Amino acid sequence: MPALATSLHLFPNNPILRTKPYFPNFSSTIPFGFSASSSSYPINSNSSLSFVAPLEAILFDIDGTLCDSDPLHFYAFRDMLQEIGFNEGSPIDEDFFINNISGKHNEELCRVLLPDWEFEKAMNFMVDKEALFRRLASEQLEPISGLENLCKWVEDLGLKRAAVTNAPRSNAELLISMLNLQDFFEVIVLAEECARPKPFPDPYLKALDALKVSPNHTFVFEDSVSGIKAANGAGMAAVGMATRNPEKMLLDAGATLVIKDYNEPKLWENLERVIKEKLPL
Numbered sequence: 001m002p003a004l005a006t007s008l009h010l011f012p013n014n015p016i017l018r019t020k021p022y023f024p025n026f027s028s029t030i031p032f033g034f035s036a037s038s039s040s041y042p043i044n045s046n047s048s049l050s051f052v053a054p055l056e057a058i059l060f061d062i063d064g065t066l067c068d069s070d071p072l073h074f075y076a077f078r079d080m081l082q083e084i085g086f087n088e089g090s091p092i093d094e095d096f097f098i099n100n101i102s103g104k105h106n107e108e109l110c111r112v113l114l115p116d117w118e119f120e121k122a123m124n125f126m127v128d129k130e131a132l133f134r135r136l137a138s139e140q141l142e143p144i145s146g147l148e149n150l151c152k153w154v155e156d157l158g159l160k161r162a163a164v165t166n167a168p169r170s171n172a173e174l175l176i177s178m179l180n181l182q183d184f185f186e187v188i189v190l191a192e193e194c195a196r197p198k199p200f201p202d203p204y205l206k207a208l209d210a211l212k213v214s215p216n217h218t219f220v221f222e223d224s225v226s227g228i229k230a231a232n233g234a235g236m237a238a239v240g241m242a243t244r245n246p247e248k249m250l251l252d253a254g255a256t257l258v259i260k261d262y263n264e265p266k267l268w269e270n271l272e273r274v275i276k277e278k279l280p281l
Contacts (some may be wrong), residue, residue, distance in 0.1 A: 047256045047257055048256075048257075048270055048273065049219060049237060049239070049256060049257070049270040049271070049273070049274050050270070050273050050274055050277055051237070052216065052217055052218065052219050052237055052274060053217070053274045053275075053277045054217055055157075055159060055217055055218075055219075055274050055275065056159065056160060056211075056213040056214060056217040056218055057159055057160035057161060057162070057208075057211050057213040057217070057218040058154055058159055058160075058161050058218065058219060058220070058221065059161065059162050059163075059164050059204060059207055059218060059219070059220045059221070059231070059236070060161065060162070060163050060164070060185075060220070060221045061163075061164060061165060061220070061221060061222045061223060061224070061227045061241075062163055062165040062167055062171075062172055062175055062176070063165065063166075063167055063171075063175070063223070064102075064223035064224065064241060064243045064244060064245075065144070065221050065222060065223045065227075065241050065243070066143060066144060066147060066163075066175065066176075066179055066181070067141050067142060067143050067144060067175055067178075067179060068141075068142060068144060068243050068244070069133075069137060069141065069175065070097075070102060070223075070243065070244040070245075071244070072133055072136040072137055072141075073097075073101070073102075073133055074094065074097045074101075075136060076129050076130075076132040076133045076136060077092065077097065077101055077129060078091050078092050078097075079091075079132070080125070080128065080129050080132065081113065084125070086113065098244075098245055098246075098249075100112055100113070101113075102224055102225075102244075102245060103166065103198065103199075103223075103224025103225060103226035103227055104166070104226060105166045105191055105192075105197035105198070106123065106126040106130075106168070107123070107197070108197070109126060110122035110123055110125075110126065130168055130170065130171055133171065134170065134171060134174055137171075137174060137175065137178070138174065138178070141175065141178050141179075143179050144241065144243060144261050144262055145261040145262065145263055146261050146262030146263035146264075147179070147262050149262065149263075150262040151181070151184055153271070154184075155184070157275070160186060160211045160213055161184065161185055161186060161187075161211075162185055162186060162187035162188065162189060162207040162210065162211055163176065163181075163185045163187075163188045163189070164188075164189045164191075164203045164204055164206075164207045164220075165188075165189070165190060165191065165203075166191040166197045166198050166203075166226070166227075167190075167191075168190070168192060169190055169192070172188060172190060176188070186211065187207055187210045187211055189203050189204075189206050189207045189210065190203075191203045194206055198224075198226045198227050198229070198230035199225070199226035199227070199229040199230050199233070200230060200233065201230050201231075201232075201233030201234035201235075202230075203230060204220065204230050204231055204233075204234035204236065205234045208234065208236075215234055215235035215236045216235070218236050219231075219236055219237040219238065219239060219256070220236050220237070220238045220239070221238075221239050221241055222238045222239070222240060222241065222250075222255070223240065223241035223242070223243050223244070223245060223250075224245060225245070225249060225250070225253040228240060228250060228253040228254050228255050229253055229254060232254045237256040238254065238255050238256060239255065239256060239257055239258070239259060239267070240253075240255030240257070240258035240259070241258075241259060241260075241261075242258050242259065242260050243260070243261075257270065
């Protein structure tokens with residue numbers, strides 16, 4: 001579709017550098033969409049994962065959890081929505097992306113963003129947006145800091161693991177391949193192959209069934225409100241990844257604790273506590 005061709009033309013070399021002028025306050029050192037606040041966090045900000053012992057499995061979302069892909073989704077949506085005159089042609093900002101787009105399935109986004117379009121036309125727009133996202137991701141995508149060490153820890157303990165995502169298959173396969181995690185995951189669950197996507201629990205329930213593990217002894221890494229609600233709905237605790245979304249938003253959604261990356265000491269303190277309290281392995 002024409003919007004895609006035009007969007008791709010805007011990023012002939014480095015997509016991130018070329019798009020920064022649209023969003024001058026963006027910084028890789030500050031979480032996307034995060035602003036300091038004096039608001040107190042709910043009590044779960046200091047919660048422990050010890051109640052999941054003995055630990056059997058860990059489930060992972062992909063976008064924003066394994067890799068910092070939200071800015072690429074933001075750039076793709078911002079450019080393509082501007083091309084079709086969304087919001088009278090004014091580019092969407094980060095707050096709009098966080099509150100209306102992040103973590104949602106494409107079918108839901110058709111209703112949220114393009115309610116007056118025929119569904120087939122709206123889905124074609126989403127297909128083109130995902131193609132633009134893959135173009136951007138293929139040029140530069142980095143794992144969340146500490147991911148490699150966490151994956152090694154999981155493998156060394158023999159824990160079961162699955163990737164569970166609202167992303168379409170082509171996106172999930174690209175990101176997992178670029179992160180060299182093809183052999184890490186035993187199961188990959190796509191929301192498009194479930195009756196309902198996140199925030200419904202169906203994708204996580206399917207993963208639990210495929211791995212033959214109990215939700216009482218499994219937890220989830222998630223970066224979005226919809227993902228945390230899906231994990232909780234399936235009876236599992238969720239560790240919120242504040243890669244780009246505000247910590248308070250993830251805590252309010254039901255995250256047991258929130259971390260910025262996989263190097264954070266409180267994550268490792270929790271993991272070691274789970275293993276030491278009851279060693280089933």
